[in-house]
Amino acid sequence: MTGNDIRRAYDKLRPDKDAQERMLRAIREEAAHGAETPRRKRRTFRGTLILAAALVLAFGTAAYATGLFGLRSAVLYHKLYGDTDVLSLQGLADSPEGMANARWQSFCSSYDPEGAILATIDNGSTGLEPRYDAYPCYTREMADALDAIAEEYGLQLLTPPTLCGSSDPLPPRIADVLPASCDAYGHVFDGGYAYDCGSFMAEGTFTFRDGRWPYPTSYQLICNERGYLSVSYLSIGNADEYTQWEYETACGMPVMLAMGPDKALIIADLPEAFLVVNVLDVRVGDVEAGEAAMPNEVLEAMADAFRFDTV
Amino acid sequence: MLRAGKETIEDVYQRHVVMLYRVAYSFMKNGPDAKDMVQEAFVRLLHSGMTFQSSEHEKAWLIVTVSNLCKSALRSPWQRRTGFDSLSQPPAVEDTPPDETLEAVLALPEDYKLPVYLFYYEGYQTAEIARMLGVAPATVRSRLNRARKKLKLTLGGDTYDG
Numbered sequence: 001m002t003g004n005d006i007r008r009a010y011d012k013l014r015p016d017k018d019a020q021e022r023m024l025r026a027i028r029e030e031a032a033h034g035a036e037t038p039r040r041k042r043r044t045f046r047g048t049l050i051l052a053a054a055l056v057l058a059f060g061t062a063a064y065a066t067g068l069f070g071l072r073s074a075v076l077y078h079k080l081y082g083d084t085d086v087l088s089l090q091g092l093a094d095s096p097e098g099m100a101n102a103r104w105q106s107f108c109s110s111y112d113p114e115g116a117i118l119a120t121i122d123n124g125s126t127g128l129e130p131r132y133d134a135y136p137c138y139t140r141e142m143a144d145a146l147d148a149i150a151e152e153y154g155l156q157l158l159t160p161p162t163l164c165g166s167s168d169p170l171p172p173r174i175a176d177v178l179p180a181s182c183d184a185y186g187h188v189f190d191g192g193y194a195y196d197c198g199s200f201m202a203e204g205t206f207t208f209r210d211g212r213w214p215y216p217t218s219y220q221l222i223c224n225e226r227g228y229l230s231v232s233y234l235s236i237g238n239a240d241e242y243t244q245w246e247y248e249t250a251c252g253m254p255v256m257l258a259m260g261p262d263k264a265l266i267i268a269d270l271p272e273a274f275l276v277v278n279v280l281d282v283r284v285g286d287v288e289a290g291e292a293a294m295p296n297e298v299l300e301a302m303a304d305a306f307r308f309d310t311v
Numbered sequence: 312m313l314r315a316g317k318e319t320i321e322d323v324y325q326r327h328v329v330m331l332y333r334v335a336y337s338f339m340k341n342g343p344d345a346k347d348m349v350q351e352a353f354v355r356l357l358h359s360g361m362t363f364q365s366s367e368h369e370k371a372w373l374i375v376t377v378s379n380l381c382k383s384a385l386r387s388p389w390q391r392r393t394g395f396d397s398l399s400q401p402p403a404v405e406d407t408p409p410d411e412t413l414e415a416v417l418a419l420p421e422d423y424k425l426p427v428y429l430f431y432y433e434g435y436q437t438a439e440i441a442r443m444l445g446v447a448p449a450t451v452r453s454r455l456n457r458a459r460k461k462l463k464l465t466l467g468g469d470t471y472d473g
Contacts, residue, residue, distance in 0.1 A: 136438030
């Protein structure tokens with residue numbers, strides 16, 4: 001199969017003219033009715049009630065705002081795309097690594113907004129040195145901005161990452177941190193990548209064997225070493241919708257746990273590195289079986305599984 | 312008006328409806344649900360009062376929004392049961408011809424579908440996709456790599472970036 005096959009397949013996918021007209025008619029009606037229709041109010045209200053009930057039933061205990069640090073303190077900024085808070089993956093927002101990333105994102109938001117320069121480069125070479133390969137740079141101007149930000153915050157650039165497939169031997173640093181399957185749960189490493197400095201990203205799947213959470217749960221672990229410029233970030237929706245609490249893992253490391261409407265987070269702010277585990281599949285179900293929400297205890301068990309003390 | 316000038320929601324709709332339908336169909340795997348998601352994305356745009364720096368920003372916002380709506384709908388059964396009652400249409404005849412490639416792409420894990428669509432169909436660069444999805448460029452590349460492997464496993468033959 002080629003890229004052309006994929007393009008041809010998607011070409012066939014289009015709503016018929018009648019459907020397009022129906023959708024447009026409904027949108028026009030919305031426009032005519034104003035910003036808040038009864039339908040939207042009803043759904044929001046019902047959704048809030050169900051979510052609140054699910055949280056109370058599933059979690060049992062009242063969560064509290066953490067004294068360690070709050071999720072808000074790791075939010076870099078609010079992004080218009082998708083209307084979401086953007087979480088720092090390098091350190092708290094006021095750390096040198098967090099501030100540098102915010103500066104880079106600010107630069108990118110105003111640079112080449114129409115993508116005109118990028119369009120001229122297309123898939124060709126950028127002509128930039130390999131030292132910028134870890135970054136979404138495609139012009140000398142961008143590379144210079146990256147260097148200036150790194151210098152201002154006293155950070156080094158990352159080397160290009162090495163991809164690790166699910167069947168590849170894992171670098172020891174990743175292998176040490178990742179969970180090992182045991183009686184309580186199975187764990188599968190799905191892939192990731194690693195930088196020479198020790199920063200890495202790993203994706204995996206938990207399957208609890210003791211029935212406490214019967215759904216496979218995917219996660220991404222992002223570990224960023226201090227002192228390096230990383231420009232990745234994580235969109236998390238509204239940070240205020242997360243329930244947060246402090247937790248000490250089985251290996252004795254203090255972490256912050258946050259349970260949100262669609263995902264959960266495990267955050268470890270360590271002296272040498274900043275780690276974020278992005279837990280997906282925290283709310284699953286179908287129309288017939290109803291919805292299930294991951295209990296807090298399951299998130300704590302996942303946090304226990306990671307050996308943050310090896311970082 | 313959504314942008315500087317005299318554009319209306321209908322202009323934006325005509326410009327993006329087919330593209331958004333493809334994104335939504337990738338997630339929902341059926342026409343009626345995909346149409347609901349597309350419609351909801353435009354309604355959100357309408358109510359948000361959002362202005363965009365460029366048509367690329369507008370397109371990116373819509374792609375991310377419809378993707379998020381689809382993911383929420385798939386994970387929240389109450390939303391599917393009750394959310395679109397007043398917008399429901401008569402049962403639609405499935406309007407997509409069977410296609411082996413499309414079926415294989417639709418069977419990809421959720422996280423792989425959007426990068427595949429944006430890269431192969433919309434022609435975005437991995438760096439742009441990374442910016443849009445809020446992940447590292449290497450994450451996009453590794454997802455594309457894994458998607459290619461899975462497509463090769465599903466369909467046989469070779470896959471490449473062409």
